[in-house]
Amino acid sequence: MKFLRYLKKRPIAAVSLVFLVLLYLVMLFAEFIAPCSPTSSFGNAAYHPPNIRFYREEGGPPKPGAQEARVINTVNWKYARVRGRYEEIRLFARGEPYKLWGIFRAERHLFTTGPGSYPAFFMGADHLGRDLFSRIIYGSRISLTIGFAATAVSLFLAVLLGGLGGYFGGFTDWTIMRFSEFFMLVPGLYLILFLRSLLSSSMDSGGAYMMITIILSLVGWPGSARTVRGMVHAVKREEFVLNAQLEMIPAPVIIMRFIIPQIASLLIVSIALSIPGFIMTETTLSYLGLGITDPAVSWGSLIRRDISTLSNLRNYPWLLFPVWFLLAVTLAFNFIGDALRDYYDPYHTIFPRFIRPKEKRKKSGSGPL
Numbered sequence: 330m331k332f333l334r335y336l337k338k339r340p341i342a343a344v345s346l347v348f349l350v351l352l353y354l355v356m357l358f359a360e361f362i363a364p365c366s367p368t369s370s371f372g373n374a375a376y377h378p379p380n381i382r383f384y385r386e387e388g389g390p391p392k393p394g395a396q397e398a399r400v401i402n403t404v405n406w407k408y409a410r411v412r413g414r415y416e417e418i419r420l421f422a423r424g425e426p427y428k429l430w431g432i433f434r435a436e437r438h439l440f441t442t443g444p445g446s447y448p449a450f451f452m453g454a455d456h457l458g459r460d461l462f463s464r465i466i467y468g469s470r471i472s473l474t475i476g477f478a479a480t481a482v483s484l485f486l487a488v489l490l491g492g493l494g495g496y497f498g499g500f501t502d503w504t505i506m507r508f509s510e511f512f513m514l515v516p517g518l519y520l521i522l523f524l525r526s527l528l529s530s531s532m533d534s535g536g537a538y539m540m541i542t543i544i545l546s547l548v549g550w551p552g553s554a555r556t557v558r559g560m561v562h563a564v565k566r567e568e569f570v571l572n573a574q575l576e577m578i579p580a581p582v583i584i585m586r587f588i589i590p591q592i593a594s595l596l597i598v599s600i601a602l603s604i605p606g607f608i609m610t611e612t613t614l615s616y617l618g619l620g621i622t623d624p625a626v627s628w629g630s631l632i633r634r635d636i637s638t639l640s641n642l643r644n645y646p647w648l649l650f651p652v653w654f655l656l657a658v659t660l661a662f663n664f665i666g667d668a669l670r671d672y673y674d675p676y677h678t679i680f681p682r683f684i685r686p687k688e689k690r691k692k693s694g695s696g697p698l
Contacts, residue, residue: 371454512550
């Protein structure tokens with residue numbers, strides 16, 4: 330693809346794309362990659378620090394293992410490492426049983442210390458002794474997919490309503506634009522909090538996921554709809570659209586088949602830039618207790634449960650790992666969105682890159698006079 334070749338000139342965007350692809354693959358195979366389920370609790374491992382170390386056995390090669398630790402203070406949950414006590418970390422070994430995608434029964438994990446052995450805490454444990462790495466991987470399923478789901482519904486509404494308003498104009502355009510302005514008058518976060526507070530607080534995780542997706546879509550479509558409306562209003566005067574009208578092709582077919590492909594580049598950029606916004610909004614709702622609740626887990630719920638006080642961050646800094654993942658995903662989508670915007674910019678086609686005068690003289694083989 331031309332865009333992939335273009336990414337060679339944008340290394341940050343290329344790294345962001347690789348990072349997101351790997352993260353979504355990890356999310357897809359969460360049961361296999363996570364050492365244990367997100368609800369598995371180790372009673373004597375509250376706030377256990379990360380314990381992955383490399384060790385040797387009788388002069389052999391270094392290999393990864395989970396170093397044992399003992400609690401020395403149950404008030405602040407201070408641990409002391411036990412020298413020489415390691416549990417070998419095995420790849421593709423049997424561990425806690427699970428159902429891959431809820432269908433296939435399996436026991437093999439990417440890495441594990443085995444059932445009944447000292448657990449491997451790659452990113453530490455929370456206040457109940459639950460593996461934070463496993464919970465982050467499982468939580469990514471909600472935090473990463475809700476952005477795509479909300480963006481898909483929001484984009485559908487924006488294309489449908491904005492396309493109809495821009496194509497027909499008149500009273501239809503006036504009605505749709507006034508309706509969109511109603512949603513845009515109220516700050517987005519306040520409107521989301523208001524709509525979510527109207528719903529039942531005892532809603533299960535599946536219902537909360539659907540409701541949050543719908544709420545985010547209702548708040549996110551007006552801005553995109555106004556942009557689509559302007560583009561459709563300009564494109565509908567082109568000759569190919571007028572010819573389609575003379576052939577008595579229905580208006581919805583003209584909009585979806587002839588007009589929307591002309592603004593596809595704008596929609597792709599809009600998708601890339603809106604996904605991180607929806608992810609951050611879901612995180613905010615979950616952090617405020619209005620989003621995902623137990624037993625489901627998302628990055629926002631992890632931040633809410635684990636980062637309750639500043640003393641927690643000072644004593645257990647590994648609890649910030651969900652925040653770093655959230656920031657990394659947000660920045661990655663923004664870098665890719667910037668690359669897509671520059672790629673589809675008409676000036677990029679005319680002026681592919683800026684060449685300094687000195688570089689231009691070197692390429693032409695002419696030296697200074």
